[in-house]
Every structure is written in C-alpha cells, then in structure tokens.
Amino acid sequence: MASLSLCSAHLSSTPSRSSLPTSSLLSPPLSLFQSPIIRRNSSIFFTVTPRQIPQPFPTCTSLVKCCVKEPLKVMISGAPASGKGTQCELIVQKFGLVHISTGDLLRAEVSSGTEIGKKAKEFMNSGSLVPDEIVIAMVAARLSREDAKKNGWLLDGFPRTFAQAQSLDKLNVKPDIFLLLDVPDEILIERCVGRRLDPVTGKIYHIKSYPPESDEVKARLVMRPDDTEEKVKARLQIYKQNSEAIISAYSDVMIKDNWRGIPTRLNNIPHSRDIRSYFYEDVLQATVRSIKDGNTRLRVDINIPELNPEMDVYRIGTLMELVRTLALSFADDGKRVKVCVQGSMGEGALAGMPLQLAGTRKILEYMDWGDDETLGTFVKLGAIGGKEVDEEDDIFILVAPQNAVGNCIIDDLQAMTTAAGKRPVVLINPRLKVPFGCEYNIKKPTKIESESFKFNMVRMSYPYRYELYKRVTEENGKEKYVLISTYSERPTPDQINDAFSGKSREESKKPSGIW
Ligand code: AMP
Numbered sequence: 001m002a003s004l005s006l007c008s009a010h011l012s013s014t015p016s017r018s019s020l021p022t023s024s025l026l027s028p029p030l031s032l033f034q035s036p037i038i039r040r041n042s043s044i045f046f047t048v049t050p051r052q053i054p055q056p057f058p059t060c061t062s063l064v065k066c067c068v069k070e071p072l073k074v075m076i077s078g079a080p081a082s083g084k085g086t087q088c089e090l091i092v093q094k095f096g097l098v099h100i101s102t103g104d105l106l107r108a109e110v111s112s113g114t115e116i117g118k119k120a121k122e123f124m125n126s127g128s129l130v131p132d133e134i135v136i137a138m139v140a141a142r143l144s145r146e147d148a149k150k151n152g153w154l155l156d157g158f159p160r161t162f163a164q165a166q167s168l169d170k171l172n173v174k175p176d177i178f179l180l181l182d183v184p185d186e187i188l189i190e191r192c193v194g195r196r197l198d199p200v201t202g203k204i205y206h207i208k209s210y211p212p213e214s215d216e217v218k219a220r221l222v223m224r225p226d227d228t229e230e231k232v233k234a235r236l237q238i239y240k241q242n243s244e245a246i247i248s249a250y251s252d253v254m255i256k257d258n259w260r261g262i263p264t265r266l267n268n269i270p271h272s273r274d275i276r277s278y279f280y281e282d283v284l285q286a287t288v289r290s291i292k293d294g295n296t297r298l299r300v301d302i303n304i305p306e307l308n309p310e311m312d313v314y315r316i317g318t319l320m321e322l323v324r325t326l327a328l329s330f331a332d333d334g335k336r337v338k339v340c341v342q343g344s345m346g347e348g349a350l351a352g353m354p355l356q357l358a359g360t361r362k363i364l365e366y367m368d369w370g371d372d373e374t375l376g377t378f379v380k381l382g383a384i385g386g387k388e389v390d391e392e393d394d395i396f397i398l399v400a401p402q403n404a405v406g407n408c409i410i411d412d413l414q415a416m417t418t419a420a421g422k423r424p425v426v427l428i429n430p431r432l433k434v435p436f437g438c439e440y441n442i443k444k445p446t447k448i449e450s451e452s453f454k455f456n457m458v459r460m461s462y463p464y465r466y467e468l469y470k471r472v473t474e475e476n477g478k479e480k481y482v483l484i485s486t487y488s489e490r491p492t493p494d495q496i497n498d499a500f501s502g503k504s505r506e507e508s509k510k511p512s513g514i515w
Helices: 084-095 102-112 115-126 132-143 146-151 162-170 185-194 215-220 229-249 273-292 316-332 360-366 410-420 493-501
Strands: 023-027 036-038 043-047 065-067 073-078 098-101 153-156 177-181 195-197 204-206 297-302 337-340 379-382 395-399 425-428 438-443 457-460 466-473 479-487
Touching (some): 073 084, 073 229, 084 098, 084 177, 098 146, 102 132, 102 153, 132 153, 132 162, 185 195, 273 297, 273 316, 316 337, 316 425, 395 410, 466 493
Parallel strands (some): 023 043, 073 153, 073 177, 098 153, 297 425, 297 438, 337 379, 337 395, 395 425
Antiparallel strands (some): 023 065, 195 204
16 A cells, blocks of 8 residues: 655655555544544544645534445545545545546546537536536546556545436445545635636645745636636535435445534643644644655644643643654654654753653653554654664654753754754754744744733644634633634734734734744
8 A cells, every 4th residue: 555655755665564444534624634644553544624725714524434445445525625636635645546536527528628528618617517427427437447446546526416326326336435525615615716726837726825925826827717606606505405415325434523623622721632632633734744845844833831831731741642643643654753852961960951851751661652562663762963863764753852051952953954864853842043944833822911812822734824713702602713814924922912903014014033
C-alpha cells in the first residue's frame, strides 16, 4: 500500500510500517484537515475536512467505518464545494486508487466537444444534473477498465440520484467505504461564490479567505459558470433532494458523527480528552500539510491554557500527548521519527534545564507508545544538538526548546538543523527569539491585556491565515465560536480589541512579524 509521502524523496524512500487497513474511520475535521491518516492497530482514520477552500468555520463531518479488502473501493459524496476534490486528492495519493469524478469526466467531454459533451453542457452550465442515462453509461464504462479493477477506485460525484445508485447495484458495484462530507449550507454558498480557479496551475483560491499570492495570478483567475449564488443554491437543492436516497443505500458502510467544529468550553482546565484531541489533530494536520508543501522548518505554537507556561496551570501531559500524536502518525506512515528534549545545559553548579522540561524525557520513556515496540524503532528519543542527528532519521520533533538561565539553546538548535539538512524539524511550543521558518499557531489568548478577548481564540492552521473567533453564548446556554476577522499576520492585542469593537486598522499598522 502506498504510504503518505510527506515531502521529499528522502522521506518516501523509507520502508512503510503501515499494514493493509482493516477498518476505516472518518474522524472530525479540524481544518484538518488534511490527509488520510494511518493510525495504530491497523486502522485508518481519515480526517476529512474540506481544505482547498479554507473553511471560515469548521465544518461538520461524517464518520465512516467499515471493513475493507484490496482493492479498495471508495465512494465520496458531498454538496458542491464540500471539499470532495481535496479529499480525493489525498485519498488517491495515499491508496493509489483510480479517481473517477463524473464532474471531471463530463467537463473533459465538454471541452473535447464530443457528443456526450454537447448534450451535457447545457445541464452543467445551468447547475442541473446531466440525464442519468448519459452519466450511468459513462461511469459503467470507466469502472470496467482494467486500471480500476486492478487498483480499486474512488468514485466522486456518483451516484447523485436514486436511479444512479440502482444502476450500480445492478452492476453489482458496491463500495467498501462511503464517505459523506456534511457541510452547512451557508458555508458552501460562501465557498462557491468566492471560489476561483487558476487555469494555469489548476490551483483553487478563494477571493476572501484564500486570495492569490500575486496580481498576476489574480488577473487570470476564472470562476466556474455554475458557481454563482443562484446556481449554487439550485445545486444544493438538487443535492439535498437526492442525497437521502443515496445515503440510505450505503448506510451499512457509513457511520455519522455529530462533530460541530471548534470545541466549546475552551477555558476549562484541564481540558477534556475531546478538546485536547481537537488541538492535537489540528496541529497534526497543519504539520502534515506544511511538510507536504516542502517546508522543513516548522514551528508549532499552542497556547491553550494548559500549554502556556505563563499560566497558573501547565499540564506537561498535554504537551507529551501532542508529541505522541505527531510522532506516532509519522511513524505509522513509515517515517523514522526522533523526538528530542533538550538535556541539562551548562556545567557544575550552573547546570540546569528549564523547569518546564524537567522530567520530560522520563515521561516520554514511560508513556504508552503502543504495543509493537514502536519506541526504539520508528520513534526514538534524543536530545537537541548536531550529534543527535542520525542518518536513518526522517523527521525531528523538538519538544519546547528554550533557553535555560545563563545557557542558550540556539547554537545546539542551529547545529541540529544544519545536520538535519532537508529533513523536517518541527519545534513544538518553542520559547525562542529567533526566526525559524514557518509557523503554525493555535492560540487562545487568555489573561492578556483585555477582558474582551479572554474567552476567544486566535487560530492559524497552515496554510490558512490567522482567524479570530469570538465565543458567544447562545440562548440555550451553549457556546459557539464565531469567526469575526482574519489576518495575514498574527494579530496584536490591539487588532484583536479593534475587531471586537468593530474598528478596522490601517494596513500599515499591522505587525511586521511574530518575533
Ligand atoms: P461536480 O464537479 O461534481 O460539481 O459536477 C459538475 C456538474 O456535472 C454537475 O453540476 C452536474 O451538472 C454534472 N454532474 C456531475 N456528476 C453528475 C452525476 N452523477 N449525475 C448527473 N450530473 C452530474
């Protein structure tokens, strides 16, 4: 089975320790998103959240669990802009399935001007469905091809009607897994209407939440003809009319989850397991995405209360769990991971280490790393320094590197990153005053400057921009996080306060950096 290639040839050349999955589980989103993640116990956990168009709010996602044999047959369903394309890309990359997208097949027919294309064009442009007989014949022909039979398939955008589902049934075609991406309407409409395609690179942008990098790219962006608000609403309507019948046809291979975005009660200390898991998964997804993008120097900041040493409660277990989540996920992907905790620094009476890290190495040794001797094979423990880098290591996770009083960690860190070369080095909650490449920040400022944002959350999960969420208490007493602003740089407390009071700031007054 193909393993998730994180970034370089160097990484993907390592032997995979992932075995053939016996069960799959679609876990909650978390901007997650996003790659299908292989986890322990021979289970695959897909974390599915639409990715290419960043979600202004976290989406709800369905949970799917089933048993699979080779070759894998997967069906994916979701409303327009629910993120099927993104998830398909990840699944195909991971499992080598043949991706059969009826939308893509039809668009290809249209652009080659075939008979099918001529018939389909009008329906497609108006946002309505192409007649069943055309699509069914097209899909049946594609599924019968040798590559699909041999490698398995991922069917995207089909079936969309009950008749289409029945046609598959008649052909005895049944998926092993049915993935349903369930996203609220208002988010889908916003995404579609702002969605733009770069015809040169194929990259998808969003005019508000994921704008193009340059004016040159901006100038050539195009909008899909069926992405206007009116047509999107019509497509959603059609999707809803048909989806129930389709979903019921595959209910035996689908489980629904009631995930609803950013967890509430973020100010609870300690956080519940669910809330902690949310942050671990969010960091994992951001990290995987970034490494896949080719970044090798990563910085992860999570300042939920129990991971913020300035707070009155600091929970080292949370930091360790986060590190374990990352390390095991990479290990399950066949990477050799070195988890590094800086050792005692200095000499004699001046020897010491930051209090926060005291005992960390021991805790890591005693932690439950699973039942297959992962610790010592795919996950190794080390310190911080050039000599800690072994040839077999694929990725380095550095736990909260920081200066101890009178001792500076920077030289050791520098030596280590130099020795690591192109291999990813991930700093988890570093306390440093030096730039270190990319940054992933999931931060909930608390007890800072202003009461007004005490219960709110600033979140940045690569490659998205910083998002400021306001916590609101609904009439029934439930909490909700509402996106009130986005920033290209980490917002300052002033900017946050301004966002709450509805003021906008001049661009020139934006902070220039995070250091
Ligand atoms: P998509 O890219 O999946 O959103 O599909 C684009 C358009 O292709 C849809 O709006 C429909 O007009 C058409 N289409 C795609 N799949 C199907 C299908 N299974 N049945 C009918 N029409 C389809």
